């Protein structure tokens with residue numbers, strides 16, 4: 001069995017660290033040849049000393065200088081900027097690129113990896129939200145294998161037969177830290193409360209998305225592009241235990257679900273090893289201990305409007321999902337760092353969508369331009385509110 005070489009984008013984040021854990025516990029199966037992150041040079045340097053990649057990249061120029069000095073003895077080149085991160089994504093010796101940068105910043109390097117014909121293990125759902133049709137065209141043009149890492153999409157991927165046989169997809173949602181709460185109870189919630197996900201340990205942005213239910217909205221759009229079903233055939237059900245990771249109902253009424261502990265090392269390992277399997281240190285499910293798996297209807301949009309905003313953007317098509325995504329990133333950052341009230345996150349998104357002409361996404365440049373413009377508009381709206 002040959003060793004699979006990996007380029008890991010977003011290596012310092014929650015997915016990145018779990019990817020390294022799976023790779024390092026299977027040294028006969030995987031070797032990391034490139035590491036890329038934003039600015040956390042200290043962690044990248046530690047990881048580089050452990051993994052001995054051929055190249056390291058940091059988006060931030062100053063952080064790259066620090067890493068260069070710290071890695072001089074190992075003679076590992078340190079690239080910088082979006083070009084450097086994209087070069088690491090497309091490194092010739094890498095067979096697979098793990099796309100785990102958070103947010104819109106992940107799109108350009110992931111496209112670079114596709115164009116270099118790397119297999120893609122995709123955690124960065126924002127790529128598909130922003131540029132779904134164009135992204136899937138690139139995948140087809142370069143005949144690249146695309147394997148989802150997002151737990152729900154990994155679940156569907158594992159039970160996937162043919163799209164034409166599917167009656168519907170059922171994405172499970174934990175409900176996040178505010179499950180069951182009504183709008184009035186969410187007025188004064190703090191970033192600390194919103195970051196306290198009940199089941200998963202994740203980065204800050206996706207944790208807030210889970211709290212607003214935007215994460216599930218982004219996942220509906222992601223599922224649409226990955227599995228080819230229209231929004232009417234993509235349902236969301238709340239499953240507070242996060243053990244059933246999602247389901248496919250086929251036309252004959254059979255429902256196939258995938259289960260596992262809420263630990264991202266499983267879907268990461270699935271993507272890394274596919275079509276084979278590899279071992280992880282994820283504990284077995286203790287079913288008698290779990291005893292009960294429960295399901296609830298998705299929340300009222302009056303309490304959690306973000307899920308419906310995402311369905312609407314998917315139905316509108318064109319640049320609407322890219323604008324939704326950009327406005328959401330701005331609003332989440334403002335909630336975390338600038339005192340934007342939690343309940344105004346959907347308002348910022350809605351008002352940004354209303355303020356911009358939402359044309360067709362004919363090429364990737366249109367998507368990047370819409371992302372740029374939407375950020376400016378959303379920032380202005382945030383400043384008006386704060």
Ligand SMILES: NC(=O)C1=CN([C@@H]2O[C@H](COP(=O)(O)OP(=O)(O)OC[C@H]3O[C@@H](n4cnc5c(N)ncnc54)[C@H](OP(=O)(O)O)[C@@H]3O)[C@@H](O)[C@H]2O)C=CC1
Nearest residue numbers: 010012013014015037038039040059101102105124202203
């Ligand atoms: N965490 C999870 O369990 C899941 C995550 N996902 C998706 O995976 C992606 C990553 O999430 P998560 O790991 O939680 O996020 P984190 O915030 O934990 O990590 C983000 C990573 O992206 C890097 N980064 C940020 N900006 C840039 C940039 N401009 N150029 C290069 N690297 C950059 C960060 O580097 P630095 O540390 O230097 O800032 C860090 O390595 C997201 O799209 C998320 O939606 C999907 C399913 C589950």
Ligand SMILES: CC(=O)[C@@H](O)[C@H](O)COP(=O)(O)O
Nearest residue numbers: 150151173174175176210215
């Ligand atoms: C682990 C993972 O895939 C996350 O996207 C997770 O689904 C977040 O939980 P929510 O179901 O609360 O959004």
Ligand SMILES: [Mn+2]
Nearest residue numbers: 150151152219
């Ligand atoms: Mn998910």
